[in-house]
Every structure is written in structure tokens, then in C-alpha cells.
Amino acid sequence: KLKLILTQFLLHLAEKTDGIIVTNDNLRDFVDTSDTWRKIIQERLLQFTFVEDHFMIPDDPLGRNGPHLDMFLRKDGRYVSPAGVPSTRLPAARPQRPAPSLPDRSPGETSELKRKLYDIFPDQKQRIDRILSDNPYMRDLNALSGLLLG
Structure with a gap:
């Protein structure tokens, strides 16, 4: 019963705020x-996993x-198709560098991230280096x- 109430609350909230729902439940009961809820379930569920404790x-x-x-x-990434119908289905795009107000990592931060990523993805060292550089x-x-997973 509590799960039902919480799920309805999440769907109402996603509807009112144009938000997404982070869950591994496919919400098939709803x-x-x-x-509106069908569209939210089809286009705004974000599933996740854990790799060790990540x-x-x-x-x-x-x-x-x-x-x-x-x-x-x-939210502003949703676009209107030529038919005038809002859609989240956009072609994949490379992330763009955010506003210059975000400073670059320090060499120490980069080394620590590199070490952690090497531990998680030991066979991806070259790709890790490129992604950290980019x-x-x-x-x-x-x-x-x-x-790295994309």
C-alpha cells in the first residue's frame, strides 16, 4: 500500500515538474x-545499477x-518535433563544456579520479585518460x- 502511494506521488510530481523518476521499477502497474503517466513511464524513467559501491x-x-x-x-533539452509534439527523443550529443564559471580540476583531483577509474575499469586506461583530458x-x-560506459 505504501509503495502504491509513493509511486503515485512520484508520478504526480514528475507530471507537475516535468521531472524524471530514478527507479529500476518499470511502473507497469501505472x-x-x-x-500522461504512460508518457512519463516511457520517456522519463532513469534506471540505475551499482558496480561494487558505485x-x-x-x-x-x-x-x-x-x-x-x-x-x-x-528540462530545456526536450524539443518540439516538426509536428509540434514535445519529445525527449533527440540524437545523442557529446556533452558540451559548461559555463566557464566551473574551474578545471587540480592535478591532484585528476590523479585521484584516474586512480579510482582505473580500479573500476582496468581495461579502459587509454579511454579514461582521453575522457579526463576532454x-x-x-x-x-x-x-x-x-x-566510459556510453
């Missing part, structure tokens, strides 16, 4: 409740033909891991 989310939450995680998470402002281990 898909026929309304067209929280991981996919780089392409809606699959290969869906938007990149950066676009999926942006994204000198990123400090979030999960976000960097997502780029």
Missing part, C-alpha cells in the same frame, strides 16, 4: 492509468536512439563512469 546510470537512458544523458536530464572540469566519478 502505464494504463493515463496517457552508483551508475546509463549514458543513453532511453536506448541507442534516445538522447545522451546530459540532454535527458535537462572533460577537465568534471569531478563526479559517476558522471565520468557514465561517459
Whole structure:
């Protein structure tokens, strides 16, 4: 009963705020409740996993033909199709460097992130180096891991 109430609350909140829901439940019990909830369930569920004690989310939450995680998470990333219908289905895009107000990592921060990523992805050292080099402002281990998994 509590799960039912919490799930309804999350769907109402996602509807009112144009938000996403982070869950591994596919919410199939609610898909026929309304067209709005069906659309939320189909286009705004973000599933996750754990690798050891690291929280991981996919780089392409809606699959290969869906938007990149950066676009999926942006409210303004939803676009209007030529038919005038809002959609979150955008072509995958490389993350763009954020506003210059975010400073680059220090060499120490980079070394620590590199060490942690090497531990999680021991066979991806070259790719890790490239991703860290291409994204000198990123400090979030999960976000960097997502780029590696994408």
C-alpha cells in the first residue's frame, strides 16, 4: 500500500515538474492509468545499477536512439518535433563544456579520479585518460563512469 502511494506521488510530481523518476521499477502497474503517466513511464524513467559501491546510470537512458544523458536530464533539452509534439527523443550529443564559471580540476583531483577509474575499469586506461583530458572540469566519478560506459 505504501509503495502504491509513493509511486503515485512520484508520478504526480514528475507530471507537475516535468521531472524524471530514478527507479529500476518499470511502473507497469501505472502505464494504463493515463496517457500522461504512460508518457512519463516511457520517456522519463532513469534506471540505475551499482558496480561494487558505485552508483551508475546509463549514458543513453532511453536506448541507442534516445538522447545522451546530459540532454535527458535537462528540462530545456526536450524539443518540439516538426509536428509540434514535445519529445525527449533527440540524437545523442557529446556533452558540451559548461559555463566557464566551473574551474578545471587540480592535478591532484585528476590523479585521484584516474586512480579510482582505473580500479573500476582496468581495461579502459587509454579511454579514461582521453575522457579526463576532454572533460577537465568534471569531478563526479559517476558522471565520468557514465561517459566510459556510453
